[in-house]
Amino acid sequence: MSDPYQPYGAPYGEQPPPGYGYGPGYPPPHQPRNDGLRTSAIVALVLNLIAIVTCCNFVAIAGAIMAGLGLGKVDTEPENARSKLVWAWVLFGAGFLVTIGGFLFLGFAGYLDDNG
Template identity: 50%
Template structure:
């Protein structure tokens, strides 16, 4: 017979307490980079680095595209390494973009675009 005053573990017909959905081991992934997120990040970085290489003559886009390709290949095998490669590909993209904008500003101040 069920006794509501009896604590867990003393009644063999009562299940043990649940820890809820957030407890590790209940289908939850541990924190950290996911392979799908790293693949998406690498694809976006690869496209933008190649686009900056073609459209803005960003020579750093070559290195960024290479690092993005490497990150894309390592997204499932080594997600932490892929994350590091993605970060450096974005750094190269941003650095090249800053240098391109700086060059345009310097040329504009010096009158290179005047007729």
């Protein structure tokens, strides 16, 4: 009895065995990875929390809330999460500028008081 499979280099005309089914098919579509968005949310959350604790930056409270909400929506609603993260970064920057402005104002006021 001969081998049912066509060996390598077999003469022309011998057919390979019939296929069985359609094979494994295409892989399922994957969800886009949002690692960069998740990283941005974590960094914004941590920096806003540090700004609250170290600088008494009350604007950063809203920034931390927005970053937390954005972090919760990274996988389900990435566009909504991105919008919340933009606001978290804007609030962090605004609070940082207000803090720097306050320090400069207090320093300038103390300078005028001493030399005034």
